[in-house]
Amino acid sequence: MAKKNPHLNPDSFRDALASVQDDGKRNWVYPKKVKGLFYKYRSYLSWVLLAILFAGPFIQAGGRPYMLFNIFERKFIIFGAAFWPQDTHLLIFLLLIFFVFIILFTVVFGRVWCGWACPQTLFMEMVFRKIEYLIEGDANQQRALNEQPWNTEKVIKKGIKLSVFVVISLMIGHLVMAYLIGVDRVIEIVSQPPSANMAGFVGLIAFSGIFMFVFSWFREQACIVVCPYGRLQGVFLDDNSINVMYDYVRGEPRGPIKKNQSENLGKGDCVDCSLCVQVCPTGIDIRNGTQMECVNCTACIDACDDVMLKVDRPKGLIRYASENSIKEGFQKLVTGRVKGYSVVLVLLVVAFVSLIVTREDLQGTITRFPGMTFQAREDGTVSNLYQITLINKTFEPQKVELLALAEGMKVEIIGEKEWILEPQTKFEGRFFLVRNQAEVKVNQEKVKVALIHNREEIDQIKTNFMAPLNK
Numbered sequence: 001m002a003k004k005n006p007h008l009n010p011d012s013f014r015d016a017l018a019s020v021q022d023d024g025k026r027n028w029v030y031p032k033k034v035k036g037l038f039y040k041y042r043s044y045l046s047w048v049l050l051a052i053l054f055a056g057p058f059i060q061a062g063g064r065p066y067m068l069f070n071i072f073e074r075k076f077i078i079f080g081a082a083f084w085p086q087d088t089h090l091l092i093f094l095l096l097i098f099f100v101f102i103i104l105f106t107v108v109f110g111r112v113w114c115g116w117a118c119p120q121t122l123f124m125e126m127v128f129r130k131i132e133y134l135i136e137g138d139a140n141q142q143r144a145l146n147e148q149p150w151n152t153e154k155v156i157k158k159g160i161k162l163s164v165f166v167v168i169s170l171m172i173g174h175l176v177m178a179y180l181i182g183v184d185r186v187i188e189i190v191s192q193p194p195s196a197n198m199a200g201f202v203g204l205i206a207f208s209g210i211f212m213f214v215f216s217w218f219r220e221q222a223c224i225v226v227c228p229y230g231r232l233q234g235v236f237l238d239d240n241s242i243n244v245m246y247d248y249v250r251g252e253p254r255g256p257i258k259k260n261q262s263e264n265l266g267k268g269d270c271v272d273c274s275l276c277v278q279v280c281p282t283g284i285d286i287r288n289g290t291q292m293e294c295v296n297c298t299a300c301i302d303a304c305d306d307v308m309l310k311v312d313r314p315k316g317l318i319r320y321a322s323e324n325s326i327k328e329g330f331q332k333l334v335t336g337r338v339k340g341y342s343v344v345l346v347l348l349v350v351a352f353v354s355l356i357v358t359r360e361d362l363q364g365t366i367t368r369f370p371g372m373t374f375q376a377r378e379d380g381t382v383s384n385l386y387q388i389t390l391i392n393k394t395f396e397p398q399k400v401e402l403l404a405l406a407e408g409m410k411v412e413i414i415g416e417k418e419w420i421l422e423p424q425t426k427f428e429g430r431f432f433l434v435r436n437q438a439e440v441k442v443n444q445e446k447v448k449v450a451l452i453h454n455r456e457e458i459d460q461i462k463t464n465f466m467a468p469l470n471k
Contacts, residue, residue, distance in 0.1 A: 018283035018293060019220060028146075029220055029283040030139040031129070032275070036302025042116060046126035049117060057178035057186075062395055064424070069179050075424070081356070082424055084391050086363050093352040100348060104341040106236040108333055110243035114229065115296035120214075120222055125281060125297065127168060128215045135161045139278065165216050166208075173208030220282045223295055230292040237290065239323040240332050244296045246276075246287045246318050247326050257311055269313045276300035276318060286318060362398055362421070364390045364451050366461045369430065374466045382440065382467040383412070383432040390429070390451075392421035401452040402431060405460065409435045409447065433465055440467040 021027045059066040061080045068077035076083040076091065083091055105113065114121060136142045136157055145154060178186045181200075189200035214222055223230060237243070251270035270287070277285045279300060282293040286300045305315040325331040369385040376382050392398050398421045402411045412432040413419070421427050433447065444466050451459040 017224060018285075019224060027283065029281065030143050031281045031283075031299070032139040032278040032303075033133050034279040034299040034302050036305060038298035038302050042298065043126060045116060046122050049122055050126070053119065053122075054175060057175065057183045064395055065182055067179065068182060070181060072181065082393050082395075084363075084393060084426070086365075086391055087359070087393075090352070090355055090359070093348060093355065097345065097348045097352060100341060100345045103236055104338065104345055106233060107238070107241055107335075107337055107341060110237060110241050111229070111233055111294065111296040114223065115244075115298060118295075120227070121295060121297065123168075123172065123211075124215055124219060128165065129281075131164055131168075132161060135164075162216065165212060169212035169215065170204075170208045172211045173204055173206075176207050177204055220293075224282060224293050230295075234292065238335070238337065239327075240335050242320050242322050242331075242333075243290055244286060244294060244298060244301060244318065245290070245321040245323070245326060246270075247316070247321065248287070249326055251287070251317050257313075269308065269311075269317050271307060271311060273307055275303040275307060279303045290323075359393075360459060361394045362390065362392060362400060362451065362453055362458055364388055364400075364459060364461060366449060366463050368464065374468070376437070376468070377434075380437050381434050382437050383434045384465050384467075386431055386433065386463065388429050388431060390419065390421055390427040392423060392425055392427070395423045397422055398453060403450040403452055403457075404433055405448040405450055406435070406445070406465070408439050409433055409465070411449070433463075435465065435467065437467065438470060440469060443467060443469050 019027050019029055056067050057065065064080075065077050066080050068075070070076065074085045078094070102113070132142065136145055145157060148154060174186055174190070177189075177200075185200070186204075189197050189204065194201040248268075251268040253266070253268055254270040254272040255267040256271055257267055257269075274285075276287065277283070277300075279302075280286070281297060281299065282295065284291050284293045286294065301318050301320075304318040308315050308317055322331055366386050366388050369387055372385050374382050374384050388402075390400055400419045400421060402413070404411050410433075412434055414430040414432070416429075419427060419429060433449070444464055446462065447465045448460045448462055450457045451461065
């Protein structure tokens with residue numbers, strides 16, 4: 001029969017956060033510097049991901065951004081494809097695909113994303129934390145520095161650290177703005193005095209300030225308090241999900257053991273050194289089981305493996321595993337839930353691809369001019385005034401013409417004789433629909449207007465034409 005973990009007590013450790021003291025004050029986490037195989041691979045991956053992240057706004061395809069998330073103008077470019085407000089349904093599908101994929105990935109592999117690829121973890125653990133180690137030292141040295149009175153050493157170290165943090169936060173703030181409004185626009189803002197573009201300047205300072213606050217003070221609370229993913233994992237995970245797990249079957253009961261000791265003397269492999277707790281960036285004890293605060297960063301795995309080597313025990317006391325693989329000794333990845341989520345994901349991807357393939361490059365909407373009905377003319381005709389909004393989703397200039405499909409009706413464009421839509425722009429124009437008064441049969445007629453591009457009809461737009469009946 002599988003052993004139960006005697007140290008797992010839901011009535012104690014789940015009642016409070018590890019980063020909060022009993023009196024409600026912040027329990028500052030000083031994670032011990034970690035080294036090991038997983039940390040090395042995480043470092044390599046972080047360099048690649050950070051390079052991609054910082055290079056992203058500068059990557060262009062045909063003179064346009066490859067990635068742009070302009071929420072201010074509701075314009076998005078994702079992998080070179082442009083999306084406008086009229087493509088909201090496509091963005092919804094894209095978000096659904098992303099969320100279902102995250103759910104499916106979490107059901108199978110737990111919070112691997114959080115520990116290996118989340119920008120919060122990348123910047124906190126692989127940038128800011130390393131700078132802190134370099135300037136202030138390891139966990140005990142940082143703790144001693146914070147507790148000592150302000151002196152020359154403390155002022156110098158804190159001043160240097162905060163100065164470096166400010167510079168990096170400014171870089172991240174500018175990076176985010178580049179993703180939102182484009183690199184060219186950011187360069188324009190920073191090359192001008194703040195008064196020339198106050199909104200852009202305030203945005204840059206606000207983003208930089210937020211990142212400075214998060215990475216210098218808020219830290220692990222962003223994952224524990226703000227991010228909903230940790231709480232949602234309780235719904236997503238099951239006993240077959242792979243997480244960073246402590247093998248309590250092998251490790252309990254805990255107690256000191258010596259190297260080359262052939263007999264366990266009734267003890268498990270866990271020597272109760274607490275190094276797995278000391279290196280945890282959220283301050284939890286992984287031996288208590290799956291917890292909301294765990295981001296699967298693998299720091300505890302590296303620390304435990306190092307101890308196991310020293311006491312001549314097999315590595316993997318803490319490892320990537322599922323509850324069932326520890327308790328029952330076997331791992332099952334493809335479960336009913338995994339199959340169900342996979343089917344939903346495939347259907348969403350198929351639907352999204354179909355919508356992308358059938359998407360129109362030019363799109364228009366027509367509305368009657370507000371506050372006006374019809375205009376009777378001296379030449380015996382009657383006209384209605386309309387507004388048209390045209391979206392050019394392509395990256396080339398496009399010429400668009402209008403054609404009234406109702407018999408005996410013609411289009412009169414106001415202003416320009418022809419409409420040329422610039423690439424990736426929205427165009428607004430006005431025009432009249434005109435009909436002979438003698439041909440009017442109903443006072444409100446359903447009519448269609450065709451959009452003509454390259455002498456081909458690309459869309460038909462319905463509207464109403466109002467006119468007085470003949471007496």
